Structure formats: C-alpha cells, structure tokens
Amino acid sequence: MMLDVNGTPAYAYTGGNAFDPSRPTAVFIHGAQHDHSVWALQSRYFAHHGLSVLAVDLPGHGRSAGPALRSIGALADWIVALLDAADVREAMLIGHSMGSLIALDTAARFPSRVTKLALLATAFPMTVSDTLLDAARDREADAIEMVNEWSHSSIAAKPSCPSPGFWLHGANQRLMERVAERGEAQLFHTDFSACNAYRDGVERAAALQCPVQVVAGRRDAMTPPRAAHALIGAMKQAGVTVDTIMLDAGHALMSEQPDATLAALFSFATRSA
C-alpha cells in the first residue's frame, strides 16, 4: 500500500492481506540497493498468521519516492514517521544488512515504538571498502556484480526463492539493477556511505530495551558472523536478551534459507516477552 510519509509517497508491501493497524505489526526493512521483495516469503507468511506487515521500500528505492536518505539516523526517523503514517503505535522491526542498522537505531532511540528487534546479517562497524565505495559511485554495474557474488554461498540453494526454478544469483542481480534504474543516480553509493558512516552502533545497542534476535549466515562474506560480536556484546552487557541464530547461508539469508529464516523470525515474533 502507499503511505504519505512526511509528505512523500512511500510503499509498503502488506503481505497479501489488507493492513490492519490493530494487529501486532512487523516492519521489514531491506538492505542496500534492495526493496521489499527480498522479504516476499517471510512477510507473506507473517501477514497470514496473525500479524500485520509493512515490508517497506525505503525512500528512493523501488516504489517509494526519493530522495534517498543519507544517514542511518535519518532512515530511523523515517521508519518512525512511517509508523505514524500507518497509525501503528508500536511494532517489531526486522532489518537485513543496512536495514539492520536502521532497525537498531530506531529501536534504541524510540524504545516506546519498538517491541522486538530482529537483526539479520548485521555488523558493526558496517565498513564498506574504498574499492567498493568507489565502484558504487563510478561503476555501479561493477559494484552490483561484486556484491551479488559476495552475497551468495551456493549455486544450488534449495528450495530456491520465491519458488523452485528461481536462479538466485540472477534474481538478486536483476533486483539491484532494477532498483538502480528506478532510483536516483549513485543510489548504491548513497546506501553504502550511510552504512560506512554509521558510528553509533555500540551506543545504540547498549540503549536497547526490547528483546533482540540476531540471525547470521555461517558463510556470509559481506557481514560475517564475527562482525556482529561488538553489537551482541554491548547488548548483553546492557542486560538485553539476545537470541542468536546461525544459519547455513551467505548474506542472502532470506533467499538461501527461506524456511529457516522464517522459522527463526516467526518463533521470535510470536514468543511471549
């Protein structure tokens, strides 16, 4: 559905069911150069199992109007504005990669609006190499190709996603290309720069007040599991309950292990506090 967020049209996929703000809500936040469709299976399942779903297209991505926002903090503010626009008082936030930082920042700064936090393929710092940043700025096609290769751990992930017969490398490559076509110039660079510049991760992790789930891919070459240690340590030190799940997957957790990702997220979402 389309929402008006700060006077700008924003799209959120509602999982094939009409959005109902009176039900518990889960907000799915995609990563760099992606859109809502990376959550197709998990969000659709949530929407048909008692939750309301907002799988967003971040500003300037997919169907949401730009401009793209240039910092994780601004994107977190946007998530709260989106909740306001959808008349949602509080929600569970689920973020992948860049989306995990947005979810983290939102949950820490707006604790009354976030019930639970699921961080998939997260890292802090989420450093992006100069080589990749330069490619994203000057040679976007090369950057897309590099990231696509690093995102997958297999050329035979089963049962594939969103259905058998999909070639995940091709689908992810084309999605990033489509987001680039629809978005403003150098969108990938904008996203990566926001990740690279984010400095508040540990501080925000220590300020969390809600339960957290961290889902990592054992063979993730983009955000390897060890890259989440600093965040997890800060959360635990602050007394936050952290549930860590390790999946046999690369960075593209939702497509390489759609069922295991769903099982982790749904059990966390429906678990009593």
Place this chain on the structure above:
Amino acid sequence: MSANRFDTLVLHAGAAPDPTTGARATPIYQTTSFSFRDTDHAASLFNMERSGHVYSRISNPTVAVFEERVAALEGGVGAIGTASGQAALHLAIATLMGAGSHVVASSALYGGSHNLLHYTLRRFGIETTFVPPNDHDAWRAAVRPNTRLLFGETLGNPGLDVLDIESVADIAHANHVPLLVDSTFTTPYLLRPFDHGADFVYHSATKFLGGHGTTIGGVLVDGGTFDFTTTDLFPEFTQPYDGFHGMVFAEESTVAPFLLRARREGLRDFGACLHPQAAWQLLQGIETLPLRMDRHVANTRKVIEFLLAHPAVEGVAYPELESHRDYALAKRLLPRGAGAVFSFDLRGDVAAARRFIEALSLFSHLANVGDARSLVIHPASTTHFRMDAAALAAAGIGPGRIRLSIGLEDPDDLIDDLKRGLKASQKTEGSRP
C-alpha cells in the same frame, strides 16, 4: 561465492549432493506429490508463503535443477520446464495476454510456431502479424495498440536469418511490450539473448540442450528485465488476480512477476509440465553442452566447406558465409559459431532432392534437429508441406532445398555420406546406378 563460469555452471548450477542420501548426480524425483509436514505447512505452500514442492505439475525437485541450470546459463532470473518447446511458447503467450491481443512475429519461424500463431491462437482471439525478421520498419509498422509481444528466433527457419535482437528489443520497449526469443538453434553457449535486450527466452530443449534425440522438453526463461509496472498494458501482473487470492504478482516479485504467474496460473491450469525423468535426461545433455556445441560447429564448418566446392550444390545458407545477408550481424552476435543447422540448395528438382536423401546412410531422415547424430530433411515435402509453391518461393524455399543438422560424427564420414547422396541426386531417371 562466485556464480562461476559457463563450463562450470553446466555441471553445477542448481544441483548439490542430495541432502538425504548424498547422491552426487541429481536424483529423479519420480513422484506426483510431496508430503506436508503439517496442515500449516500445507496451507503456506499453497499460498506462496513458503517455497517448496506440492505437486509435480507445478514443480518438482529434478525439474527445478533443470530450470535453475538453464536460467543460470542464460543469465536469467529463473525458468519453467515445460512438456515441449511448443508448450513453452504457448505458456509465454498465454501468460502475457488473452483474447483481443496481438503479436508481432518474425516470418522466419519454425513451422510449428507459425501454425500456433497463425492458425490456432487466432481461434482463441490472439492475432499475429508476421514481418521479415530484419526489416525494422516492418516491426515498427506492425505494432498496434493491442500488441503485447514481439517474437522471433535467434536463427530463423529456414534461411538462418539472424535476429537483430538489440534493434527488435528497442522497438518492443519503445512500445512498452517485451521481446520473446526462441533460442533453440543457438543455445546459451552460442548466444545469450538477454545480453542483447531480450526479455524472455525459450528453447525446445529437445534439440541441442538435450542433444541426444531422446527426450521431448522445453524451457521458458525470464530475464527479469521487463518492468510491467511502467505501463498499463499488463493488468495481469499489476492488478489483483482473482484466480490466486487477489495476488498482485508485480508486488510479490519486483523482477519476476511473469515467472510467478506463468507457474501459478499457466502450469496449474494448462498443465504442460516437464516430466522429472525428461528433466534428468535433458540435464545429462546440458552437462556436455559446451563440448558438443564446439564439435557441432566445427563439423558444420567442414561440411559446408565441402558442399560449397561441390558442383551439385547451388548454394549454402549459413550466416558465417560472406554471401549470407546477415554475415555481419552473425559475426557480432555469434562469435562462437552460427549453429549446426543449415540449408543448401541442390541442383535439380524435387526428384533430385528425394534421390539425395534416399542415398544417404549416416544422415537420418527425420523431422528433428540438434541430435548427436546428423539429420536431414526436405522442407518442401515435410516441415513446410502446408505452404503452396508461391508461399514456398516467398519464403525462399526452392524445390531442391535440403536442411541438415550436423551431428558429432567424424566429419570425414559425414562428407563421404554426402558425396554418395549428391552423386545419386544428379543421376537422371533410367541412368545406370
């Protein structure tokens, strides 16, 4: 992990050791149906909340390996295995449009495709305008407000017209419709149409993909390039579909709403699915595709060299020859070779062509191409027999036109066989053997 190079993908894409048994080769999942873990699992599979297999008409693990492998080789986002190449063509058209729609197609098509478009689909309210494949103005002029697809073959029947994919794709996209390409003759080893702007590709996998003349099958590949949301011509993808719980396919998948609808509607309702055993046989062929295609092309070049020098041959139509009108285009699009199917004109009439075919022993006389064995056919009396003399002449098919599909035999043996045929063809009635 890198998506690997072509010669690796032919062996590995889509297939890992079987998680249950460890079987290294892809098992044949010879089953109609798949057990559900519980009622919720069942419901979520039916409602596309999970990926997985329900019933082998919709998907099957062996078929999925075949689909994912061909998609990987083509550089697409996914694929659907079908009962035949014709089923793949029908699935593409039936997914994109309904009665009242229009297709612009190359006039240089496989006879079966021509039949489907010109006769059968017209009965269902879908009309086709045929245009010469490389007449760009004709493509443009044929587009109507109800046009929903442009369609051609990478190498068109029977003169091997090379489709200028980039130019025709530009015309399609300027009119907000996709381009579908039949890539059967070239396979992704020789040409990947998505690299040049095509949106959908299909194969009669029966031919070079399978490669051994054993198995009928097809595959429809989605390049993921056509954005249905930029036009109002395709409500099938952008509006709720009552036939699947109000699903809006373009919201479910940003890059492959076509593939989702083709499987969830087309396979479900038309049912022209690929059999898992056929998928397995086709996979065996694909594993050696690069090796075979190199040999097919090398043998073809040797045979053509022989034919060009033979006095009983009036001409050979092959895009690698400077005499072919698409020579320059072939050089650009087909650097690895222009395939292994071509036609030549025998000096003489229909009777000469018959004598030629009947004198051959290695070449098999049958209606197929892309076998490991070499094949021969006389189009005027077989594949194009419905066309009258005027139509044959318009299509450039003379009475002595012979089509060959060059196999993997020793090329010198093929040439010896052709020598016998050519000698027989030039004998007059009543002359001594």
